[in-house]
Amino acid sequence: MHSFTLPDMNCGHCVAAITEALKAVDAQARIDIDREARTAQVVSALPREALVAALIAAGYTPAPANTPI
Incomplete structure (x- = not known):
């Protein structure tokens, strides 16, 4: 499993865009x-x-590991 902290995610639209971006590269991904x-x-x-x-x-750069939001 991969864990990501996404500081720029703050609304339902963001969640949808992130899900769509990840599913575009791996339709079988569990998110x-x-x-x-x-x-x-x-x-x-x-x-x-x-x-x-x-x-x-998609415009949502993950924070480096162990970086507080």
């Missing part, structure tokens, strides 16, 4: 998003780098 905590947990066979690239392309 659990916590909007209040600004986190996403993704179960995918893809490498983390591919998921990060999809998030960045």
Whole structure:
């Protein structure tokens, strides 16, 4: 499982855009998003780098690991 902190995620539209971006690169991905905590947990066979690239392309750059929001 890949965990991401997404500081720029703050509304339902953001959640939808993030979900769409991740599903576009892996339709089989299981995605659990916590909007209040600004986190996403993704179960995918893809490498983390591919998921990060999809998030960045959608405008949601993940925070570096262990960085508070």
